[in-house]
Amino acid sequence: MAAIPLRIITLNEVQKHNKPTDLWMIIHDKVYDVTKFCHQHPGGVEVLIDCGGQDATEAFRDVGHSDYALTMLNPYILGEINNNKPSETKSFDDVKNNNKEEGTKMGLLLPRFSIYHINIFIIILLIICIIIIQLIKWGNL
Numbered sequence: 001m002a003a004i005p006l007r008i009i010t011l012n013e014v015q016k017h018n019k020p021t022d023l024w025m026i027i028h029d030k031v032y033d034v035t036k037f038c039h040q041h042p043g044g045v046e047v048l049i050d051c052g053g054q055d056a057t058e059a060f061r062d063v064g065h066s067d068y069a070l071t072m073l074n075p076y077i078l079g080e081i082n083n084n085k086p087s088e089t090k091s092f093d094d095v096k097n098n099n100k101e102e103g104t105k106m107g108l109l110l111p112r113f114s115i116y117h118i119n120i121f122i123i124i125l126l127i128i129c130i131i132i133i134q135l136i137k138w139g140n141l
Contacts, residue, residue, distance in 0.1 A: 007079030018053025026055040
């Protein structure tokens with residue numbers, strides 16, 4: 001039984017599908033509609049959304065997915081990417097940093113504080129409380 005040839009899809013068409021409700025990506029020159037799969041993804045929805053609408057081959061490889069992970073995508077295959085011009089492959093870190101910069105510019109992301117910063121804040125707050133309690137106790141406040 002001969003395999004049915006896959007539909008040829010352009011990179012421009014893939015780029016239009018980059019929302020959580022309509023999410024396509026390219027992995028190893030195959031185009032997948034991962035919209036229904038994204039909520040089952042063990043790494044979380046955000047990872048797939050970050051790579052949506054683009055070539056996610058390098059990000060897929062960087063994470064160390066097995067061949068089995070690639071076969072899990074077979075039900076979601078839409079076609080093959082048009083290889084007239086090479087598609088731009090970005091690493092997961094590049095995509096993540098780019099989205100982080102855009103989110104910060106739009107005011108969607110607040111700076112993250114490390115546990116160190118939080119501990120320092122709590123210690124300073126505790127010292128201030130002790131000083132206020134002592135001032136009240138000695139009648140100076």
